Amino acid sequence: MARPLFDSELEEVRAIASRMASLVEEAIRLAMRALLERDADIATAVVEGDEKVNQLHHDLREETFKVIATQAPVARDLRLLMGVQYIGAELERIGDYAVRIAKRARRLADEPEPGPSTLVDLARMGELAEKQVHDVLDAFIRVDPEAATRVAENDDAIDRLYRKTFAEQMSALAADPEHVLATQHLLNVAHTLERIGDRVTNVAEDIVFLDTGRVVELD
């Protein structure tokens, strides 16, 4: 006995979550581009694009509750629906972080340009964060808890870069107090990217849960 209607509903829930993840990944990429290229228009596009993510999050919740109410899911099905709920909330937060970066990028565009060397590590962090979102989406689509675990382990790289960036920005500030506002923006962006990494780790934990039923801490 198969359950074609139920299965198609579960597929819809997964699809919404995947679309959210793709949008969020793109938002991080664009926000970082706006930051590095000092492009306020792109930053504004990111801020406005977040509405789409929020809409999807809303759809995801509606659809999930509908399926739970009508199909009485248990075991793997229930875990998928609950897991996707958690993942949706994390993705929504990551979307907000992208907006935060975009807003900093807009204000940074008005400040004097900092030296290119101070942006190298930040750019690297942005790439890593974007890649983390991409990889965790991949693990989600393939329902691969091992891949998810590996993604979570990679979060260390972001954390290391964050500490390095933090130290660099501090010494840069000491050397050049003129850039105090810009430095503050950059530190905030670095911190936000570090938070994105943590959220990705949570998503990875949710993927392990929805596949195995085990609640794990991956950090």
Added chain:
Amino acid sequence: MTQVIRLIAVFLVTLLALMVARLLVAGWPELNLHFITSPPKALDAGGGVGPQLFNSLYILVLSLLFTAPLGLAAGIYMAELAPPGRLTSALSVATETLATLPSIVVGLFGLLVFVEITHWSFTRLGGALALTVINLPYAVRVTEDAVRALPDSLREGSLAVGATRWQTIRRVLVPAALPSLITGLILVSGRAFGEAAALLYTAGQSALRGPISLDPFVPGETLAVHLFIYRSDASVPDVNLIADGAAAVLLITVLAFNVIARVLGRYAVRRITAT
């Protein structure tokens, strides 16, 4: 289609009503205490059917004393206890064959066994036994069907609280089957009332004329036999009237028996099942 079936039903009911009316109207002058208490007369008009009526009831009750317990026991055995197998199906076939015997054959068998071999001559007991031979297969069948029709859940429910098989039969199954059993017994009794052929040569064609006797070893001509004899060979002048009267009495007795038995049965069922 419904119309056709309705027509047939109306036709049957009308037919029955006409027959009953014909019998009652023809027998009406004889429906009095004198007729149902006085003995018949050999040559003169004005005889009754008192002894015959009594014999009918007597032989019926006597035969039920055999039929009911034997039929109940055998029926329950067949339904509940008989292991499925060749012997049981042979028993089943034998019962059915017995049920199809023409009653005149049973009468002749009774003549041989209950009259000649026993040297009892014609007796009420012989008649009752002949009736038993006729009715027993029906009684067995009715009991067996009634008990078999009970849901298994009753048996399981009883066994599940630790009752034995026998307790289950006695305390649950028989009470549950009681309404069907009573109906079956009433049907069997009605047939016994009307039976003539089996009694002609067993209970005999004469009745005591004196005071009421309960002796089973005396001849006991019944109402149905009396009717048959009068209709075929009688020398009283009012033979037609007497025959019509006897038929009406027979009919009323059967109806009365039916009603009384059903009322008593319902009372018994209510007592036992609290419905």
Added chain:
Amino acid sequence: MIDPAAAATVESLPSRVQATNLSFFYGDFMALKDINLSVPENHITAMIGPSGCGKSTLIRVFNRMYDLVPRSRAEGEVLIDGENILDPRTDVVGLRQRVGMVFQRPNPFPMSIYDNVAYGPRVLGWKANLDEVVEHSLRQAALWDDVKDRLKRSAMGLSGGQQQRLVIARVLAVEPEVILMDEPASALDPIATLKIEELAQELKKSYTILIVTHNMQQAARASDFTAFLMMNEARYGELVEFGPTAEIFNRPQNKLTEDYITGRFG
């Protein structure tokens, strides 16, 4: 395959019914194969599985109700109170008094409510005060308030849910240790079903309850432990998985269990 953690939970509890290598045959047909199951005392254990998996057969072994089926036999061991009840010398009447059973359709006897409850003590020849036994049993079955004014009336006049609780009272009246319930709510409406489930929760304080059900939500709601049985390729009924109900419905260890409880069996 049984999850070690779940198995530990089961094994740490005292067992009331213990089946070891239990196989069951209808003639030449093997209906159950090598069942190993320990039913924890004072808990509700649900038996789930597709039709024909042998779950009803299994509980009918526990009170030897299968004795009614010609040419059936059981192999292996079923211990209740340290006694192997499969032994031909077992006193079946005594066993059924200790291991009561409630059936799929309510089966009150066609007699008064009082006589239904008093039936067991009467056939067992108990000399107890029947009025007290009847009242106590009806109270335990949460039926007393419904029927106390019409004890002498026919049991057939009760609603389906009341009839089923009456049948439970009839079982309780003979003071069993274990109560087997064979789809006890499958003929009842949802409200009556919930009442039976609530009643089972109450009764497990004093009794060990085994409940066969087709309704997985019922097993999930109303049981502490769940056993999943299924026919294998050779069409023998086997115990696939057994463990705490929450584990079975959240994280079944076996793919077959998962497919069954999520409705994707076969």
